[in-house]
Amino acid sequence: MATLVLLRHGESDWNAKGLFTGWVDVSLSAKGEDEARRGGKLLQETGLRPDVVHTSLLTRAIQTANLALGEADLHWLPVKRSWRLNERHYGALQGKNKAQTREEFGEEQFMLWRRSYDVPPPPIADGDEFSQAGDARYALLPSELMPRTECLKDVVDRMLPYWYDEIVPDLAAGRTVLVAAHGNSLRALVKHLDGISDEDIAGLNIPTGIPLLYDLDADYRPTLPGGRYLDPDAAKAAAEAVANQGR
Numbered sequence: 001m002a003t004l005v006l007l008r009h010g011e012s013d014w015n016a017k018g019l020f021t022g023w024v025d026v027s028l029s030a031k032g033e034d035e036a037r038r039g040g041k042l043l044q045e046t047g048l049r050p051d052v053v054h055t056s057l058l059t060r061a062i063q064t065a066n067l068a069l070g071e072a073d074l075h076w077l078p079v080k081r082s083w084r085l086n087e088r089h090y091g092a093l094q095g096k097n098k099a100q101t102r103e104e105f106g107e108e109q110f111m112l113w114r115r116s117y118d119v120p121p122p123p124i125a126d127g128d129e130f131s132q133a134g135d136a137r138y139a140l141l142p143s144e145l146m147p148r149t150e151c152l153k154d155v156v157d158r159m160l161p162y163w164y165d166e167i168v169p170d171l172a173a174g175r176t177v178l179v180a181a182h183g184n185s186l187r188a189l190v191k192h193l194d195g196i197s198d199e200d201i202a203g204l205n206i207p208t209g210i211p212l213l214y215d216l217d218a219d220y221r222p223t224l225p226g227g228r229y230l231d232p233d234a235a236k237a238a239a240e241a242v243a244n245q246g247r
């Protein structure tokens with residue numbers, strides 16, 4: 001049996017302001033830092049000791065992993081990072097206020113962009129102040145892989161190679177794996193793990209800073225569908241708050 005722990009970063013400055021974030025590299029808010037530390041404490045209290053950590057290339061996930069591991073006295077763990085664990089690229093919506101976007105375009109379009117499986121927002125222009133074109137961290141990424149917008153399906157497609165090629169081998173080696181990532185890259189991974197349909201995934205929201213534990217069988221499928229949040233009550237309330245963003 002393999003052990004996988006998923007951790008969405010704590011609240012970011014832009015989560016707090018209600019802005020679409022995507023690949024924009026914002027930091028954790030003070031509340032988000034507390035959430036990340038609490039996530040580490042929950043790991044420690046549960047007796048879960050990761051052997052390796054995987055993060056995206058975005059500061060808020062890296063900060064979350066550092067704070068959580070610091071709390072568990074595990075700063076020294078080996079770390080692997082990949083753009084494939086990044087948040088969904090939110091295209092031209094990056095930097096826009098969620099409530100204002102909903103007001104301007106209506107509930108249906110807002111939800112299509114936010115939670116449909118295969119409708120991406122309009123692409124962001126390279127010259128936009130919130131574009132990642134020219135960002136040094138993606139300099140080695142071939143231009144045809146560099147997104148200018150993504151729907152969740154695009155995230156599944158670019159995340160799964162990392163799951164199979166980097167995370168599964170760690171699990172196969174008997175390592176307990178911590179993945180510190182984002183609302184939508186983790187929705188993509190949970191969709192895969194739990195076999196959630198393209199329709200039903202719209203209703204799944206991941207709370208910030210609460211570890212989600214999966215015990216996986218020999219085929220790297222959950223023994224308990226949906227896994228187990230280490231603080232289930234807090235996770236339920238926080239997931240509802242994510243669902244209601246923009247309202």
Ligand SMILES: O=C(O)[C@@H](CO)OP(=O)(O)O
Nearest residue numbers: 019020021022087114183
């Ligand atoms: O703005 C974003 O990048 C994401 C996560 O914060 O938002 P949403 O939950 O609306 O997909």
